[in-house]
Amino acid sequence: MYKGYLVDKTLLEGDPHLSRGCKSCHQGNDGGTTREEAHRNLVKRPSDNLKTCAMCHRKIVDTYGKSLHYTTIGQRQGVMRRFSETELKAFDEKVFQQSCRSCHASCGDCHVRGAAVGGISIGLIKGHKFVKKDEGKTCTFCHGGRVYPEYTGEYGGKPDVHYQKGMLCMDCHKKSDMHGDGNTYLSKQEVKDRPACTNCHTKLGQEARLTTRTAHARHKGKVTCYGCHASAEYRNCYGCHMGTGATSKPGFLLGLNPRDRKTLTTLRLIPTVRDSFEKAGVQMSNFDSLPNYWDTPAHNIRKRTDRTRSCDACHTGKNGFLTKEVLVEQGSKANDGLIYNINPIPINP
Amino acid sequence: MKTKTLWLIGLILFPVFLSSSTVATDQSSCLTCHTNDALMKMLYKPPATGPSEGEG
Numbered sequence: 001m002y003k004g005y006l007v008d009k010t011l012l013e014g015d016p017h018l019s020r021g022c023k024s025c026h027q028g029n030d031g032g033t034t035r036e037e038a039h040r041n042l043v044k045r046p047s048d049n050l051k052t053c054a055m056c057h058r059k060i061v062d063t064y065g066k067s068l069h070y071t072t073i074g075q076r077q078g079v080m081r082r083f084s085e086t087e088l089k090a091f092d093e094k095v096f097q098q099s100c101r102s103c104h105a106s107c108g109d110c111h112v113r114g115a116a117v118g119g120i121s122i123g124l125i126k127g128h129k130f131v132k133k134d135e136g137k138t139c140t141f142c143h144g145g146r147v148y149p150e151y152t153g154e155y156g157g158k159p160d161v162h163y164q165k166g167m168l169c170m171d172c173h174k175k176s177d178m179h180g181d182g183n184t185y186l187s188k189q190e191v192k193d194r195p196a197c198t199n200c201h202t203k204l205g206q207e208a209r210l211t212t213r214t215a216h217a218r219h220k221g222k223v224t225c226y227g228c229h230a231s232a233e234y235r236n237c238y239g240c241h242m243g244t245g246a247t248s249k250p251g252f253l254l255g256l257n258p259r260d261r262k263t264l265t266t267l268r269l270i271p272t273v274r275d276s277f278e279k280a281g282v283q284m285s286n287f288d289s290l291p292n293y294w295d296t297p298a299h300n301i302r303k304r305t306d307r308t309r310s311c312d313a314c315h316t317g318k319n320g321f322l323t324k325e326v327l328v329e330q331g332s333k334a335n336d337g338l339i340y341n342i343n344p345i346p347i348n349p
Numbered sequence: 350m351k352t353k354t355l356w357l358i359g360l361i362l363f364p365v366f367l368s369s370s371t372v373a374t375d376q377s378s379c380l381t382c383h384t385n386d387a388l389m390k391m392l393y394k395p396p397a398t399g400p401s402e403g404e405g
Binding site for chain 1: 378379380382383384386389390392393395396397
């Protein structure tokens, strides 16, 4: 891991970022003769202060300061309805700023050094080169608990077909998604022009097979793409408590999207439990106002799945459907509203 | 006159010499370690791990 702190000497000649000397961004004590002395007043993440990069990249920094990767406000937004006004204030002070907010990405976390997760980082991506993108060393570290290993097939099941075709994160999640578009969004669902299957798959209704055309037409607006094309179980996390984390196990769940209560989609268990923040002295008096399951864009897409092969997988077998029996114990009362009672396909005489 | 000229030239060149050595020091002190594989291996301290965090 020490190699993560080795600077590539060959960069010193040509990289304009390095021409100003290390101290210009990192401060520290360049007269120090020991590690401790040299690192006195060291700024480990200079781009945490956006002004550092704004010297040259003004336009990007202006939008990035409002982006979700920087503000991380989506995390707060997702949970805040569980709190009373007083509890929310305490949550903001003792939990969000101390813990959740630490997940915010600085410019360097994507362009210079892999983000630290749980104190561990791969260090410099490419010897302190300022890279445009390297998803395998950046996105994967923060999003490597769930999305990335599901996408590559490492979690089990087959890889996402898009991964097999050579597509990585930035092929769908564009630069404007990362850098922001100047608008302050409170959650990723609000983002204009966020990735959508239909951005590329535009020929719905023109498929060669009649069964495919029929299935798409019948389910349009009622079932998300993931509902049929998510191919395997994905990670669901249970029982998250401050200081101890959560446990996880694979699962596949179909239920009503809690955001509209009418579209059938893949759901993922979110590990917030009633006493998640008890260690910080924060209760959730409105815990039942939100469910424990949220719509998840499962990143393990295949063209052919059990559900696309046979209507019976859902309409008769009800495979993977959320039921009362599988609901998490001591979960939110709002979970019941996500159960969808699917009917068999009527046979017309 | 000759002596005065020499002093003047020396006075002009001295800050230039000083600034270039300052730059060299700035580049070399951090980079002395951070471009040296063996030194970095010797100096590296693994971080203490805590409970895992991350959006996942």
